[in-house]
Amino acid sequence: MIAAFYQNKDKHYVAVDCIIMGFRDNELHILIAKRPFEPLLGGWSLMGGFVNEFESINDAAKRVLDEFTGIEDIYMEQVGAFGDVNRDLVRVISIAYYALVDIEKFDTSLAEKYDARWAKITQLPELIFDHSLMVKNTLNLLQRRAAVKPIGFNLLQEQFTLPTLQSLYESIYQEAIDKRNFRKKILAMDILEKLDEKDKSSSRKGAFYYRFIKEKYDQLIQQGLHFSI
Amino acid sequence: MIAAFYQNKDKHYVAVDCIIMGFRDNELHILIAKRPFEPLLGGWSLMGGFVNEFESINDAAKRVLDEFTGIEDIYMEQVGAFGDVNRDLVRVISIAYYALVDIEKFDTSLAEKYDARWAKITQLPELIFDHSLMVKNTLNLLQRRAAVKPIGFNLLQEQFTLPTLQSLYESIYQEAIDKRNFRKKILAMDILEKLDEKDKSSSRKGAFYYRFIKEKYDQLIQQGLHFSI
DNA sequence: TCAAAAGTGTTAGTGTTACACCCATGA
DNA sequence: TCATGGGTGTAACACTAACACTTTTGA
Numbered sequence: 001m002i003a004a005f006y007q008n009k010d011k012h013y014v015a016v017d018c019i020i021m022g023f024r025d026n027e028l029h030i031l032i033a034k035r036p037f038e039p040l041l042g043g044w045s046l047m048g049g050f051v052n053e054f055e056s057i058n059d060a061a062k063r064v065l066d067e068f069t070g071i072e073d074i075y076m077e078q079v080g081a082f083g084d085v086n087r088d089l090v091r092v093i094s095i096a097y098y099a100l101v102d103i104e105k106f107d108t109s110l111a112e113k114y115d116a117r118w119a120k121i122t123q124l125p126e127l128i129f130d131h132s133l134m135v136k137n138t139l140n141l142l143q144r145r146a147a148v149k150p151i152g153f154n155l156l157q158e159q160f161t162l163p164t165l166q167s168l169y170e171s172i173y174q175e176a177i178d179k180r181n182f183r184k185k186i187l188a189m190d191i192l193e194k195l196d197e198k199d200k201s202s203s204r205k206g207a208f209y210y211r212f213i214k215e216k217y218d219q220l221i222q223q224g225l226h227f228s229i
Numbered sequence: 230m231i232a233a234f235y236q237n238k239d240k241h242y243v244a245v246d247c248i249i250m251g252f253r254d255n256e257l258h259i260l261i262a263k264r265p266f267e268p269l270l271g272g273w274s275l276m277g278g279f280v281n282e283f284e285s286i287n288d289a290a291k292r293v294l295d296e297f298t299g300i301e302d303i304y305m306e307q308v309g310a311f312g313d314v315n316r317d318l319v320r321v322i323s324i325a326y327y328a329l330v331d332i333e334k335f336d337t338s339l340a341e342k343y344d345a346r347w348a349k350i351t352q353l354p355e356l357i358f359d360h361s362l363m364v365k366n367t368l369n370l371l372q373r374r375a376a377v378k379p380i381g382f383n384l385l386q387e388q389f390t391l392p393t394l395q396s397l398y399e400s401i402y403q404e405a406i407d408k409r410n411f412r413k414k415i416l417a418m419d420i421l422e423k424l425d426e427k428d429k430s431s432s433r434k435g436a437f438y439y440r441f442i443k444e445k446y447d448q449l450i451q452q453g454l455h456f457s458i
Numbered sequence: 459t460c461a462a463a464a465g466t467g468t469t470a471g472t473g474t475t476a477c478a479c480c481c482a483t484g485a
Numbered sequence: 486t487c488a489t490g491g492g493t494g495t496a497a498c499a500c501t502a503a504c505a506c507t508t509t510t511g512a
Contacts, residue, residue, distance in 0.1 A: 005266065006319055010282040011240035014322055017267075037234070053239040057322060059313030081310040081324045083243075083286030090235055093286060095310045095321075143397075164490070180493070181475070201379055204483035204488040392464070409466070410502070432463040433510040 013092040016047040016061045019079065020069060020137040021104030022118055024156040026139065026167040029103065029118035030135065031068065035128065036115060039089060043128040044133075047116070048094065061097040068114060070107025075100045075154040076146070079138050088132045094130075098138040101152035119172070146172050150191065150227050153212040161199045161207035162186070169229055185229065191217040233271050242321040245290045246277040247358065248308065249298060251332030251347055254382040255396040258347035259364060260297065264357065267346060268318060272357040274344070275364075277323070290326040297343060299336025304329045304383040313409065316359045323359075326408070327367040329383035350400070351365040375401050379420065379456050382441040390436035391415070391426050398458055414458065419445040 002048045006048050020031040032044045035109055049064040053056055058078075065074045079096035087094070103118065106220070111117060119125065121139070125133060146152050153160075186192065200207030244414040249260040262272045280289040287307075294303045308325035310327070316323070332347065340346060346382065348354065355361060375381050381397055382389075395411050422442050428434030444458070 006279075006321075007244055009279040010284070012243045012280065013235055014241045014243065050238040051237075051241065051322070053241070053320065054314060055449075056314050060312075078309050080307050081286055083280070083324070085285050086284060086478095092235075092283065095312070133490050161491090173345055178476075179426070179491085180477085183492080184494090200483085200489095204485080205481070205489080206483075207491055211321055224359070228323060310469090377510070407502070407504085408464085409504085412465080412503095413467090427464095429510085433512080434462080434464050435510075436464055 007075065013090065014051040014057070014067055015048050015088075015092050015094040016057060016075075017046045017082075017094050017096050017099040017134060018050060018061060018064050019096060019135055020065065020122075020144075021045055021098060021100050021138075021155065023168055023171065024103050024118065026164075028155075028168075028171045031106075031116055032119050033068075033114045033116040040128050042043065044119075044125045044131075045112075045128045046096075046131045051095075057095050059098075060076070060169065061095075065099050065160065068080040068110060068116065069099075069101055069105075070110055071101055073150060077141075079134060079141055082130055082224050084130065096134040096138070098142060100151060100155055102155065104157055112120065114119075122174075143172060147229055148227055150212065150217060152200070152229075159195060159197070159199075159209040159211055161208050161209060162163070164199075165210070175202055182229075187215075187219070189225065189227065191220065192225075235448065241445060243286070243320065244277050244317075244321050244323040245279040245286060245293055246275045246311075246323050246325050246363060247293050247297070247305075248325060248328050248364055249276055249294065250327060250350075250367075250371070250384065251335065252397055253332050253347065255393075255400065257350040257384075257400045259350055259353065261334075261348050261353070261356065262297075262343045262345040269357050272440060273348075273354045274357045275325075275360045276343075276444060280324075285382055286324050288383075290328075294326075295330050297339060298328075298330055298334075298343065299302065299339055300330055300334050304380060306370075308363060308370055311359055311363065313359065323363075325363040326369070329380060330385055333386055336375075351408075352404075354447065372402060376458055377442065377456055379446060381458075387439040388400040388428075388440055389427070390438055392431070392436050393428075394439070411458075417447070418454065418456065420449065420456075 014148045022029045031045060031047060035041055035043045035045050045070040047064055049060065051060040061076055061164055065076060065168060066072055075203040076097045079098055081095045085091055105120040124135065155168060162183055166177055170177050195209040195211060196211050199209055200206035250260045260276060264272045264274050265271055276293055278293040278330060279288065280286055282375060290305055294305060295301055305326045305328040305456050308327055310322060310324045312322040314320055353364065391412055395406055399406050420442055421439045424438040424440060428438055429435035
């Protein structure tokens with residue numbers, strides 16, 4: 001019988017915790033919620049949930065992401081498993097995922113429902129358990145990923161200006177980038193389409209909108225392009 | 230009561246699977262074992278074990294590594310969690326770790342005990358479940374890590390020659406490296422100590438032994454050195 | 459003396475960094 | 486007209502990649 005081999009093994013609670021990132025006011029933000037119950041009532045935490053018996057861990061993460069943002073089809077990637085015995089109040093193994101969302105699509109009614117808010121990554125409060133560590137590892141991973149994959153666009157709306165795109169990367173890497181070098185590099189890849197419209201919300205002159213052309217990117221990758229910022 | 234919150238949640242078997250890597254005959258090898266029981270009797274698999282109730286997932290990995298190699302204090306890093314519902318015969322969530330060992334320290338009696346063997350990474354047989362995927366992800370991760378961290382030395386003995394070190398990196402990246410450029414780069418970092426002794430096992434002239442000086446590396450890192458191959 | 463692997467520098471080219479001024483616009 | 490952020494090119498420098506011959510030694 002198959003089950004015999006597993007019979008005497010311990011079983012564990014397994015959770016997913018999501019580092020949901022958005023971009024607003026030229027800064028990365030993370031969605032955090034105030035814990036509504038004891039113990040640690042009022043402590044800030046990431047968005048999480050338990051993995052169900054007939055659900056893959058990826059599906060669990062997608063479910064949690066949808067539940068707390070109201071957005072489906074979110075870009076996400078696993079950060080890793082966190083399994084210290086005492087990381088939670090009872091023994092729970094948690095698998096962290098980070099997600100990149102267009103903050104404009106966020107269902108703000110959920111913020112009230114879960115007592116959640118978008119916190120600037122530079123001004124995060126202390127989080128419960130090992131959630132601060134999860135965020136730290138995520139930022140690390142994001143910095144490595146964003147340098148070689150065009151995932152940053154997931155944080156922006158369909159149309160965005162180059163100044164906005166640049167400030168996004170500046171926020172990810174926490175450092176200033178030279179305007180001319182940045183433009184040269186991103187435009188040289190030839191994966192953006194310049195639109196006719198301008199965004200005049202942050203200057204009188206206005207900045208042209210651009211659009212990421214995924215099809216072109218995919219095609220160029222086939223031909224050996226290496227995305228790099 | 231604390232437990233109330235968790236009460237109705239599902240529990241899961243959680244395993245660790247280890248991608249144990251060694252270097253021999255100028256090639257990366259992975260330790261795999263023949264499954265000694267049905268179903269899938271005789272199928273090749275990675276080294277694994279279940280996570281116990283009062284054991285962190287890292288400790289579980291260390292336990293498994295020691296059990297199958299006879300070596301303590303092994304360099305290891307988590308690859309990630311694998312949690313498809315049907316990845317195993319029953320629902321098991323597995324956390325993969327890769328480990329880099331000095332293959333000379335391997336307790337060969339364990340190879341018989343577990344019907345294990347070191348398989349060349351270029352000639353791996355098909356593995357059971359999602360183990361081949363785990364290896365693929367590991368190789369990816371290793372390539373990224375080895376380029377910026379001096380972890381390759383964990384695969385070698387205390388003393389090694391530059392030709393050996395080079396062939397190690399050639400095996401990791403599956404591509405030839407220019408001898409002169411490689412030496413220039415690695416020696417420029419000034420983290421190796423040249424010894425007086427030569428290894429004459431692979432040439433009449435003999436190649437000088439070198440040693441990685443961890444203390445010096447740590448010190449230089451403080452001063453802003455970036456390891457890079 | 460020869461075969462076989464170890465060891466050694468230079469150059470061209472590519473990519474990266476640093477840097478300053480004009481433009482368009484609304485108030 | 487002026488204040489503000491958007492937009493543009495070039496030159497020095499650093500790094501990378503390409504490349505061939507000499508040395509040592511045991512058989």
